[in-house]
Amino acid sequence: VGGLNWGLVGAASFDLVATIFGDASVISRIVYLLVGASAVVLAVNALNKKEGHKA
Numbered sequence: 001v002g003g004l005n006w007g008l009v010g011a012a013s014f015d016l017v018a019t020i021f022g023d024a025s026v027i028s029r030i031v032y033l034l035v036g037a038s039a040v041v042l043a044v045n046a047l048n049k050k051e052g053h054k055a
Helices: 002-012 016-021 028-052
Strands: none
Touching: 002 016, 002 028, 016 028
């Protein structure tokens, strides 16, 4: 969801999450927070694999 949304923002200045849930709604903020948190988890997992650690 996050990657698709940012692709749409970059390509067409279209924010799908804001369109569905509203610009400043609590649900939009939760979606953005979950996307950000999942990006952090993916980055940590990628670094752990690169260093040879088991996740």
